[in-house]
Amino acid sequence: MSGSQEAPEAAEVIETLGPSVGVADRLAADIQAGRFSAGSWLKQIDLQNRYAANRSEVRKALVSLATKRLIQYEPNRGYYVHHEDDALSDEIRDLRVMLETAAADYIVAKATVADIASLRQLAEQFLKLLPTGTIMDIYEANLAFHTALLVASGNRALVELVRDLRLRTPPAPASQWSTRARIEQSGQEHLEMVDALEARNAEKLKAIISLHIQQ
Structure with missing residues (x-):
């Protein structure tokens, strides 16, 4: 904190x-x-x-x-x-990087035009909440974006596994978002993910996801 x-x-x-x-x-x-x-x-x-x-x-x-x-x-x-266990959080973060970057290939291959449009809307909604939205509003918008991104992979087991991993650590409001700059950076990274997906650039999507999770 x-x-x-x-x-x-x-x-x-x-x-x-x-x-x-x-x-x-x-x-x-x-x-x-x-x-x-x-x-x-x-x-x-x-x-x-x-x-x-x-x-x-x-x-x-x-x-x-x-x-x-x-x-x-x-x-x-x-x-x-919540009292964060730093060692456990680091291990879960690394595991999420492994899983979610590996999912990028599937997301790029399977995401439809409608999926991409929906993800862009969710990313923009996250940014729109920053001036006046409550922490809980922002939390829900962030979770909605990341869930939709994984759903686009077509692998329900992956979605559930990452959800369970998230439940073992505190969410961003409790551990990462101490400044407006950090929240805005998260929002921009959401948009960059959508841009990479729209360009069907799996390697760029992987790089952004990895950076985003490790912040």
């Missing part, structure tokens, strides 16, 4: 908080901004007071963020901010 010097920037550029923003989004933004450090426990009563929310709203937010791996749940103890 980024240090306190990056916290104000992350909070300001990733999310514009207003009264309509839900508890899950507010908590996600605070985690991203470093206001809750990795490994810290999230006490429900403290969250109720912090976000002026009731018990039910806070519980739903905690369950939602646990599902998305921003936080973890330990039976009989409660929820805490």
Whole structure:
């Protein structure tokens, strides 16, 4: 997680908080901004007071963020901010590079014109969310793009395997997107992937995918 010097920037550029923003989004933004450090426990009563929310709203937010791996749940103890295992994360990252770059040949060979158009739309939607979208909006848009890219390979087992690997590490909002520049770079890389796919350039697609995952 980024240090306190990056916290104000992350909070300001990733999310514009207003009264309509839900508890899950507010908590996600605070985690991203470093206001809750990795490994810290999230006490429900403290969250109720912090976000002026009731018990039910806070519980739903905690369950939602646990599902998305921003936080973890330990039976009989409660929820805490995801504490990343660096060694395991590195191994899973390397495995994803192996699998997803290998899939590039299949994606290039099997992706239809409609698939490419859909991927470009998803990539553009990701970028459009950056000025005002919440962290969770951006998270969902990122996941939608990467899932659609793998689906284009025609290999459902691969899609499920990569999904399971993702579940073993925290998502980008918790581990990578500490600045607007990094999020924008991810968005540009999405578009570059689509361009390489449209050009049917498997080697370029592999290179971009590898760079993207290893950031």
